Amino acid sequence: ETIEIRVQTPAVKDGVVLKTSLKISVLGEDGQRDVAGAEKNILVFPEDSFADRKEWLKQKKILLFDPDGKTAALFTKAGIPFKETRNLSALAGVKEGMIVIAEGISFKEYRGLPEAMIRAAASGTPVLCLAATGGEMLFPGMGASELPQPTGMIFKRNDAIRMLDKRLDETFWYPEGRAVMSTVSLKGARGPVSGEMMLDETGWPWVEINFGGRHKTLLVSGFGILKNWEEGPAPRYLLVKLLEHSGKDVTTQKGETDE
Numbered sequence: 001e002t003i004e005i006r007v008q009t010p011a012v013k014d015g016v017v018l019k020t021s022l023k024i025s026v027l028g029e030d031g032q033r034d035v036a037g038a039e040k041n042i043l044v045f046p047e048d049s050f051a052d053r054k055e056w057l058k059q060k061k062i063l064l065f066d067p068d069g070k071t072a073a074l075f076t077k078a079g080i081p082f083k084e085t086r087n088l089s090a091l092a093g094v095k096e097g098m099i100v101i102a103e104g105i106s107f108k109e110y111r112g113l114p115e116a117m118i119r120a121a122a123s124g125t126p127v128l129c130l131a132a133t134g135g136e137m138l139f140p141g142m143g144a145s146e147l148p149q150p151t152g153m154i155f156k157r158n159d160a161i162r163m164l165d166k167r168l169d170e171t172f173w174y175p176e177g178r179a180v181m182s183t184v185s186l187k188g189a190r191g192p193v194s195g196e197m198m199l200d201e202t203g204w205p206w207v208e209i210n211f212g213g214r215h216k217t218l219l220v221s222g223f224g225i226l227k228n229w230e231e232g233p234a235p236r237y238l239l240v241k242l243l244e245h246s247g248k249d250v251t252t253q254k255g256e257t258d259e
Contacts (some may be wrong), residue, residue: 005022007020009044009048010100011047012173013052013075014046014048014051014052014053014117015046015048015051015052015053016046017043017045017046017167018043018044019041019042019043019044020041020042020043020044021039021040021041021042022040022042023037023038023039023040023171024037024038024039025037031084035189039136043167045233045236045237048079049078049233049236049237049239049240050078050079050080050093050240053240054079057079057080057243058081060079060097060098060243060247061083061097061098061242062075062080062082062083062097062098062099062100063082063083063084063085063090063097063098063099063100064082064083064084064085064096064100064102065070065085065086065088065090065091065099065100065101065102065105065113066084066085066086066097066102067086067102067105067110067221068104069084070102070103070104070226071100071102071103071104071130071165071226072084072102073232074229078236082100085147087111088110088112088113088116092116092119092120093122094120094125095125096125097125098126098127098128098215098243098247099117099120099125099126099127100128100129100130100243101113101117101127101128101129101132102130103130103131103181103224103225103226103227104130104132104133104226105129105132105133106132106133106134106135106197107132107134107135107136107137107197108134108135108218109134109135109216109256111134111135112126114136114137115138115147117129117218118137118140118147118148118149118209119147120145120218121211121216121217121218122140122148122150122211122216123216124213124215124216125215126216126218126219126246126247126248127217127218127219127246128219128221128243128246129218129219129220129243130221130225130242131181131182131221131222131223131224131225131226131227132182132197132220132222132228133181133182133197133199134197134199135154135194136187136194136195136197137184137194137195137197137220138192138193138194139153139186139192139193139194139195139209140209141153142188142192142193142206143188143190143191143192143193145192148211149156149211150209150210150212151210151211151212152209152210153207153208153209153210154206154207154208154210155204155206155207155208156204156205156206156208157205157206158170158171158179158180158205160205160206160221161179161234161238164183164238164241164242164244164245165237165238165241165249167237168233168234168237168238169234173224173228173231173232173234174228174231174232175228175231178201179205179223179224179228179234179235180201180205180222180223180224181223181224181227182197182198182199182200182205182222183197183198183200183201183202183203183204183205183221183222184196184197184198184203184204184205184207184220184222185197185198185202185203185204186203186204195207195220203222204222204231205221205222205223206219206220206221206222207219207220208220209233215247215248216241217246217248219242219245219246221242223235223238225238225239225242239252
């Protein structure tokens with residue numbers, strides 16, 4: 001049986017996540033005995049994940065590289081301020097704010113994009129790449145390469161979602177039942193190591209490359225934000241945390257944040 005339950009939630013301020021619980025008891029034929037039951041904590045999220053972050057978003061000064069315009073359309077609908085470019089060379093000239101690479105881009109089509117992302121991050125502009133769908137990127141610091149040398153790399157799987165926000169589901173997203181849209185699969189024997197973008201869950205959906213110093217971070221996230229945007233709160237609130245994490249200072253000590 002599928003049962004729809006409607007509840008009236010109390011009025012709360014914009015941006016507040018309401019904590020509640022659902023308790024179900026199944027009674028026996030006599031209507032008295034509990035023969036089964038379950039209790040589940042429930043979080044009710046506002047539809048607008050940026051309801052209380054409007055000024056913060058403006059301060060991010062996002063430059064969105066989006067050749068097909070799909071991510072730009074969603075950002076506009078979500079009220080996320082940004083400047084849009086379809087010119088790859090524009091990434092080299094960014095001196096403030098952050099760069100976001102639109103979801104669904106193939107590195108086969110934009111072969112110079114991975115290097116541009118790495119060099120922008122190394123120069124002090126944080127870069128967030130949303131779920132690329134094909135092609136390869138060379139990894140700096142892994143084999144002979146002329147790319148800037150990183151101070152460290154972090155590879156994570158779905159647990160990256162819970163790391164950013166413990167309230168979010170890391171395993172099951174509607175409608176297809178998975179959060180991951182693409183992953184990075186490492187390749188290489190002799191010479192530089194590269195990462196191939198795969199439309200499956202065999203690789204790493206989270207690759208973070210740090211170059212040391214303020215905001216020098218490249219984050220490649222394979223979670224399907226746009227793809228699942230209308231299906232529930234997890235992708236919407238994950239985007240908030242991705243933007244927040246990408247702009248942090250990697251030199252801060254554990255437990256500190258730099259927003």
